[in-house]
Amino acid sequence: MTLPFFYTYTFFIMAKQKDSPANNNERKNFLPHIAFDSVIFGFSGEKLKILVMEYHNTRLFALPGGFVGVTENLNDAVRRGLKERTGLSNIYLQQCYVFGDVKRHRPAVMHTILQANGHQPGDDHWMLDRFISVVYYALINYTKVTPRPDALSDSCEWYDVDALPKLMLDHGTIVKKALDTLRKNLDEQIVGMNLLPKQFTMKELQQVYEAIRGEKLQRTNFQRKMLASGLLIRHKKIFSGKAHKAPYLYQFVQ
Amino acid sequence: MTLPFFYTYTFFIMAKQKDSPANNNERKNFLPHIAFDSVIFGFSGEKLKILVMEYHNTRLFALPGGFVGVTENLNDAVRRGLKERTGLSNIYLQQCYVFGDVKRHRPAVMHTILQANGHQPGDDHWMLDRFISVVYYALINYTKVTPRPDALSDSCEWYDVDALPKLMLDHGTIVKKALDTLRKNLDEQIVGMNLLPKQFTMKELQQVYEAIRGEKLQRTNFQRKMLASGLLIRHKKIFSGKAHKAPYLYQFVQ
Numbered sequence: 001m002t003l004p005f006f007y008t009y010t011f012f013i014m015a016k017q018k019d020s021p022a023n024n025n026e027r028k029n030f031l032p033h034i035a036f037d038s039v040i041f042g043f044s045g046e047k048l049k050i051l052v053m054e055y056h057n058t059r060l061f062a063l064p065g066g067f068v069g070v071t072e073n074l075n076d077a078v079r080r081g082l083k084e085r086t087g088l089s090n091i092y093l094q095q096c097y098v099f100g101d102v103k104r105h106r107p108a109v110m111h112t113i114l115q116a117n118g119h120q121p122g123d124d125h126w127m128l129d130r131f132i133s134v135v136y137y138a139l140i141n142y143t144k145v146t147p148r149p150d151a152l153s154d155s156c157e158w159y160d161v162d163a164l165p166k167l168m169l170d171h172g173t174i175v176k177k178a179l180d181t182l183r184k185n186l187d188e189q190i191v192g193m194n195l196l197p198k199q200f201t202m203k204e205l206q207q208v209y210e211a212i213r214g215e216k217l218q219r220t221n222f223q224r225k226m227l228a229s230g231l232l233i234r235h236k237k238i239f240s241g242k243a244h245k246a247p248y249l250y251q252f253v254q
Numbered sequence: 255m256t257l258p259f260f261y262t263y264t265f266f267i268m269a270k271q272k273d274s275p276a277n278n279n280e281r282k283n284f285l286p287h288i289a290f291d292s293v294i295f296g297f298s299g300e301k302l303k304i305l306v307m308e309y310h311n312t313r314l315f316a317l318p319g320g321f322v323g324v325t326e327n328l329n330d331a332v333r334r335g336l337k338e339r340t341g342l343s344n345i346y347l348q349q350c351y352v353f354g355d356v357k358r359h360r361p362a363v364m365h366t367i368l369q370a371n372g373h374q375p376g377d378d379h380w381m382l383d384r385f386i387s388v389v390y391y392a393l394i395n396y397t398k399v400t401p402r403p404d405a406l407s408d409s410c411e412w413y414d415v416d417a418l419p420k421l422m423l424d425h426g427t428i429v430k431k432a433l434d435t436l437r438k439n440l441d442e443q444i445v446g447m448n449l450l451p452k453q454f455t456m457k458e459l460q461q462v463y464e465a466i467r468g469e470k471l472q473r474t475n476f477q478r479k480m481l482a483s484g485l486l487i488r489h490k491k492i493f494s495g496k497a498h499k500a501p502y503l504y505q506f507v508q
Contacts, residue, residue, distance in 0.1 A: 033285045034386060074354020074386060097349055098388050100328020132288060132328060134352050221482075228482045 021067050022119050022152070027126035030067040035131040036078045037065040037171065038093060039178035040086070041212075042142025042158050043195055048212050049158040050175060051086060051147055052165065056154050057116040060109070061165040063174060064156070065133070078136050086156050087148035092192070093136040096181045097174075104170045105130040117152055137178040139189050139212075162214070183213050187229060191252045199235065199249040202226065275321050276373050276406070281380035284321040289385040290332045291319040291425065292347060293432035294340070295466075296396025296412050297449055302466050303412040304429060305340060305401055306419065310408050311370040314363070315419040317428060318410070319387070332390050340410050341402035346446070347390040350435045351428075358424045359384040371406055391432040393443050393466075416468070437467050441483060445506045453489065453503040456480065 040051040052061050066081030068074055083089045107128035114121045142158055149156035195208055206222050226232055235249045294305040306315050320335025322328055337343045361382035368375045396412055403410035449462055460476050480486055489503045
């Protein structure tokens with residue numbers, strides 16, 4: 001059966017309102033005290049960027065986050081939340097760290113956001129409770145996706161990691177932790193991320209590492225570590241008849 | 255003022271009962287739906303072991319875990335929980351992974367444990383709720399500590415990783431994840447862990463890696479990777495006048 005447009009649209013709006021985490025009646029739909037935040041790193045051959053949202057009429061900048069449904073797997077909730085808030089899907093997210101200090105609880109900030117979006121939260125509103133946040137991160141090629149802000153937010157933009165706006169709550173600390181984790185795990189991250197062509201030179205690989213690690217690397221050390229890492233296959237040189245100056249080409253072991 | 259022994263002891267017992275997570279009245283003292291579990295790896299030069307608790311009269315084996323107080327930092331709660339359940343303190347715990355699937359919720363198991371310890375939990379007992387578990391791990395020299403079981407448990411014992419008893423709930427999966435993480439992060443774990451003398455040979459280092467990774471490693475590959483890792487300082491050989499067969503000695507960069 002196909003419902004007339006009016007009914008499906010009205011139902012859609014009602015369902016949206018019913019499920020909105022900003023409604024205090026929906027306390028029972030989400031696990032209390034547990035939130036998640038996503039640090040989405042974007043790279044396209046030059047600079048490392050991060051996806052940041054700005055809440056309506058607040059000048060508050062934040063990482064995209066959300067809450068876990070009472071019958072929802074945590075990892076599914078994070079994928080759903082990222083999709084709802086930024087429009088991005090099919091992103092391979094990895095857990096990074098859980099932020100669980102008491103001092104991160106600052107209900108006034110969430111109060112401001114709810115008010116700026118037309119809510120009048122009482123002191124017992126569940127979003128004003130203390131939250132532990134499970135942080136996820138991903139590394140994507142940002143030229144291949146177009147983020148879209150959700151209803152709570154003015155914008156959803158890529159910012160250079162070294163030129164971020166001031167982020168609300170402890171989101172600045174969260175970004176730093178995610179960046180440290182990305183840099184530490186770069187060897188395994190880099191293989192599946194489509195940041196390089198299928199075959200690449202050692203110099204191109206070094207440029208990616210330098211951009212993401214934010215520092216110049218010493219060429220012979222870098223080459224020695226990479227060759228010892230077991231990540232790379234080296235292709236035979238193709239002799240074109242010209243001078244033998246062509247560099248070796250590599251690809252990742254799958 | 256010093257209270258007579260009787261009063262202080264009675265107060266201590268009452269306080270213990272009042273604070274016991276097994277009491278449903280204490281729902282309000284802990285964050286709902288959030289638990290933690292600790293995978294404590296022990297090593298003393300030969301085999302890798304894990305600390306496992308057995309609950310009274312249940313034949314249920316489990317990792318030491320616990321809950322987070324409403325005004326307690328998550329990391330502090332994990333240290334406190336490990337101390338209370340095993341007697342171990344001053345252990346450097348690291349976050350490993352958050353287990354948040356719905357299917358890990360099996361209230362009948364927790365019901366059995368509570369009953370075996372003299373409680374009669376109603377269906378609304380907070381410990382029968384769904385829990386997301388934040389998993390921590392540590393690597394210690396197990397000859398230097400003596401674990402002690404808490405009141406809920408019969409025993410608190412070291413088991414070889416390849417001869418564990420069947421663990422309750424998803425604790426077997428949790429151990430596997432922690433072991434993968436330990437093996438992946440072994441380079442950084444190994445430096446601070448007092449598993450080797452201050453100066454050691456490449457062969458001794460290789461033996462530690464082999465025991466923890468559970469596989470034989472190829473000597474020249476291992477040596478090349480270690481020398482490229484930047485973790486080691488090589489000492490000058492001391493020529494004793496005997497044949498120059500003494501191996502190089504290394505120590506970790508601090």
